[in-house]
Amino acid sequence: MTPTGTITSGITKIPVRNLWLLMLYASRLYQRDKLLRERGVEENPEDLFDLITDILITAIERRLQRSLGRQYHQRTDTLTRVRGQIDVLATESRKLLAQGRVACRFAELTANNQRNRLLHTALVIAARRTSQPALKQRARRLTEVLTQYGVSPQLVSAREAGQVTLGRNDRDDVEAIDAARLLISMNIPAEHDGKATNREPERHAAEVRRLYEAAVRGFYKVSLPPEWTVAEGETRHRWPVSEATDGLHAVLPVMKTDIVLETSDHRVIIETKFADALKPNQYDSVKLSRNHIFQLYAYVQSQHERDHLSSTAEGVLLYPVVGQHLCQAATIQGHRYRFMTVDLGSSAASIRDALLRIVRDVDVPR
Numbered sequence: 001m002t003p004t005g006t007i008t009s010g011i012t013k014i015p016v017r018n019l020w021l022l023m024l025y026a027s028r029l030y031q032r033d034k035l036l037r038e039r040g041v042e043e044n045p046e047d048l049f050d051l052i053t054d055i056l057i058t059a060i061e062r063r064l065q066r067s068l069g070r071q072y073h074q075r076t077d078t079l080t081r082v083r084g085q086i087d088v089l090a091t092e093s094r095k096l097l098a099q100g101r102v103a104c105r106f107a108e109l110t111a112n113n114q115r116n117r118l119l120h121t122a123l124v125i126a127a128r129r130t131s132q133p134a135l136k137q138r139a140r141r142l143t144e145v146l147t148q149y150g151v152s153p154q155l156v157s158a159r160e161a162g163q164v165t166l167g168r169n170d171r172d173d174v175e176a177i178d179a180a181r182l183l184i185s186m187n188i189p190a191e192h193d194g195k196a197t198n199r200e201p202e203r204h205a206a207e208v209r210r211l212y213e214a215a216v217r218g219f220y221k222v223s224l225p226p227e228w229t230v231a232e233g234e235t236r237h238r239w240p241v242s243e244a245t246d247g248l249h250a251v252l253p254v255m256k257t258d259i260v261l262e263t264s265d266h267r268v269i270i271e272t273k274f275a276d277a278l279k280p281n282q283y284d285s286v287k288l289s290r291n292h293i294f295q296l297y298a299y300v301q302s303q304h305e306r307d308h309l310s311s312t313a314e315g316v317l318l319y320p321v322v323g324q325h326l327c328q329a330a331t332i333q334g335h336r337y338r339f340m341t342v343d344l345g346s347s348a349a350s351i352r353d354a355l356l357r358i359v360r361d362v363d364v365p366r
Helices: 016-026 028-032 034-038 045-064 088-093 114-129 133-148 158-163 171-186 205-223 290-301 348-363
Strands: 006-009 012-015 071-079 102-110 235-237 255-257 259-262 267-272 313-321 327-332 335-343
Touching (some): 028 034, 045 114, 088 102, 114 133, 255 267, 255 290, 313 348
Antiparallel strands (some): 259 267
């Protein structure tokens, strides 16, 4: 599988290999698996699909040495003996007792659960798209094994894959499930392939925007020095209002910042904008979006007197671009603002360096 195409959103075109890189950064597999990060996969994103396939297959093979995970599934069926609870309404309305049968509702322990269907789907995708014959053969063999266990061949969607949950007793399945989710996300054909796909939402700008934000957050979680912390998910902030009327808080919008990085003496608020960094205005000159600047300004200025980091809070607008560069900064009312781009058409090393530059430049004199 050679990732030579592009995913398009507006005029921003991202090479598939770098879209895979974003998916890697956003994945729980990358954030949890230190060995995966040490394998230098970022430097060879073209090999990423095969590497994740290898991780998936190895994890499933290891799981099968014990047994395939089973779960209880609620079923309804007509039986010749009572099992579980009797469905009185169905039994009476269909006059089943006269036929020597009874309608029952019961829990059945089965391998045909959403978790194993997720693994089966990932194996099918891996067998179709991996470039390595050995991996293809192993994936097909495991697909047959899961089918023999009774796992349905019906493929699950990316949305269904995201809904699979694991309990505290399911640690043995974590690596395989995380790898399976990542492979399903990566199953995006190049634009020029002309292949039909049921995963069109992944190409939608809103989906890629969320992926971009999750990727930047995931990257910082595993790449920053120990003194930095990364807030989990979006962070909510309240407006620093006083003497508010009774109904004000009900109508004020909630401020939700994308990414917040903190040390003991610094706070950096990052807003990821999947949009063009510079746009032409009515005077035929290119400018930053005033709405983006106003939004970031409100987020940073709302930090006043919030805590001991409020005076050091700074804001960053981070735009993904291809073949462009923007790195400008200014201090406004005592807070530093930076307007930066990360070139998603460049190498993985350049993308990594652009993201780390935000942290490196924190101590630049103001």
